[in-house]
Amino acid sequence: MVSSVLRDARRIVVKVGSSLVTNEGRGLDEVAIGEWCRQLAALVRGQGGEPREVIMVSSGAIAEGMKRLGWSSRPGEIHELQAAAAVGQMGLAQMYETKLREQSMGSAQVLLTHADLADRERYLNARSTLLTLLRLGVVPVINENDTVVTDEIKFGDNDTLGALVANLVEADALVILTDQKGLYTADPRRDPQAQFVHEAQAGDAALEAMAGGAGSSIGKGGMITKILAAKRAAGSGASTVIAWGREPDVLLRLARGESIGTLLVAQTQKNQARKQWMVDHLQLRGSVTVDAGAAAKLREDGKSLLPIGMVAVEGDFVRGDVIAVRDAGGTEIARGLANYASAEARLLCRKPSAEFERLLGYAAEPEMVHRDNMVVLGAR
Numbered sequence: 335m336v337s338s339v340l341r342d343a344r345r346i347v348v349k350v351g352s353s354l355v356t357n358e359g360r361g362l363d364e365v366a367i368g369e370w371c372r373q374l375a376a377l378v379r380g381q382g383g384e385p386r387e388v389i390m391v392s393s394g395a396i397a398e399g400m401k402r403l404g405w406s407s408r409p410g411e412i413h414e415l416q417a418a419a420a421v422g423q424m425g426l427a428q429m430y431e432t433k434l435r436e437q438s439m440g441s442a443q444v445l446l447t448h449a450d451l452a453d454r455e456r457y458l459n460a461r462s463t464l465l466t467l468l469r470l471g472v473v474p475v476i477n478e479n480d481t482v483v484t485d486e487i488k489f490g491d492n493d494t495l496g497a498l499v500a501n502l503v504e505a506d507a508l509v510i511l512t513d514q515k516g517l518y519t520a521d522p523r524r525d526p527q528a529q530f531v532h533e534a535q536a537g538d539a540a541l542e543a544m545a546g547g548a549g550s551s552i553g554k555g556g557m558i559t560k561i562l563a564a565k566r567a568a569g570s571g572a573s574t575v576i577a578w579g580r581e582p583d584v585l586l587r588l589a590r591g592e593s594i595g596t597l598l599v600a601q602t603q604k605n606q607a608r609k610q611w612m613v614d615h616l617q618l619r620g621s622v623t624v625d626a627g628a629a630a631k632l633r634e635d636g637k638s639l640l641p642i643g644m645v646a647v648e649g650d651f652v653r654g655d656v657i658a659v660r661d662a663g664g665t666e667i668a669r670g671l672a673n674y675a676s677a678e679a680r681l682l683c684r685k686p687s688a689e690f691e692r693l694l695g696y697a698a699e700p701e702m703v704h705r706d707n708m709v710v711l712g713a714r
């Protein structure tokens with residue numbers, strides 16, 4: 335069977351769980367990590383098709399740290415888990431770096447917390463960094479920053495983190511690699527009658543009833559967190575595939591359009607989903623007024639808003655806040671995330687980007703609001 339979802343996906347987030355990465359806690363599985371890295375490199379290079387942008391979200395730090403520290407059972411104390419994660423992350427990063435370098439691929443370590451993605455400014459910073467890494471052809475390898483978070487504010491499982499990263503970079507697809515072939519109607523470790531689910535709608539409540547917790551002592555979330563991650567990823571238009579991480583050439587075959595694992599299809603289109611996301615987060619913090627030229631560029635050409643077209647700034651906002659864009663008559667044209675705080679924006683009115691560094695002491699993005707972070711009102 336051929337599925338177009340992964341075949342057409344240009345930006346893909348791949349998540350691998352602890353049990354796979356560490357061979358059920360026996361230690362980092364060098365061969366498996368090498369295999370995924372070989373496939374990631376082939377995808378980035380577009381071997382056999384269009385080049386893809388890929389981000390790896392990898393668990394395994396705690397399991398690897400426990401092994402390095404000689405602990406045979408998972409400690410109950412949160413700080414011991416954090417210490418294990420810090421020890422294990424060294425090995426994890428080193429392994430991905432080595433395996434990607436063997437493929438002549440650059441790699442980058444990114445450790446994120448929930449707070450990083452909940453805070454608008456950090457959200458934009460994380461997004462810009464990841465998009466820059468992708469543009470540079472480097473493969474970001476992401477894990478939760480376990481050192482600085484405790485239970486209540488943790489993602490807790492990397493399935494959720496994978497979905498939030500997919501939302502963050504507006505990925506087309508999320509691939510969750512695990513120790514099962516995909517989703518079954520019940521936990522196959524417990525119910526031999528369980529049937530395989532080939533395809534379903536992401537967010538279908540019936541799926542949540544099928545999914546149980548983790549089957550091994552190594553994995554954290556189990557299938558339920560994968561189902562919820564698919565629902566979350568669908569919020570920004572990304573479909574999810576749950577597949578067995580040891581399936582030969584799993585990523586390459588998915589990218590060729592082969593149906594492997596369970597496909598959970600997002601119901602909303604990416605652009606539509608992005609707009610919905612903006613509408614849901616519309617707590618306006620201020621606005622900018624633009625000249626007729628900029629208004630036309632936004633309305634008719636779907637362009638970003640550049641400071642050179644701005645004539646005034648109203649309100650008090652920080653980078654990452656949602657602001658309105660108004661024309662000279664006061665009519666709202668668009669809403670979006672501000673790249674510059676109001677005080678900086680006032681200095682940048684009517685100025686070309688070449689002057690930003692002189693005016694601010696630094697230069698970030700050339701746009702005041704990037705079109706990817708903007709909803710033009712009235713536009714479909």
Ligand SMILES: Nc1ncnc2c1ncn2[C@@H]1O[C@H](COP(=O)(O)OP(=O)(O)O)[C@@H](O)[C@H]1O
Binds near residue numbers: 554556
């Ligand atoms: N309906 C289901 N279908 C498939 N697996 C399920 C289901 N319900 C529970 N599971 C369990 O979820 C496990 C995968 O989750 P987990 O151990 O957290 O892996 P990972 O480390 O890859 O995140 C499987 O090994 C399986 O025992």
Ligand SMILES: N[C@@H](CCC(=O)OP(=O)(O)O)C(=O)O
Binds near residue numbers: 393480490491
């Ligand atoms: N940040 C943790 C991952 C948490 C976790 O167990 O995730 P997973 O195995 O994907 O369910 C680690 O690297 O050990």
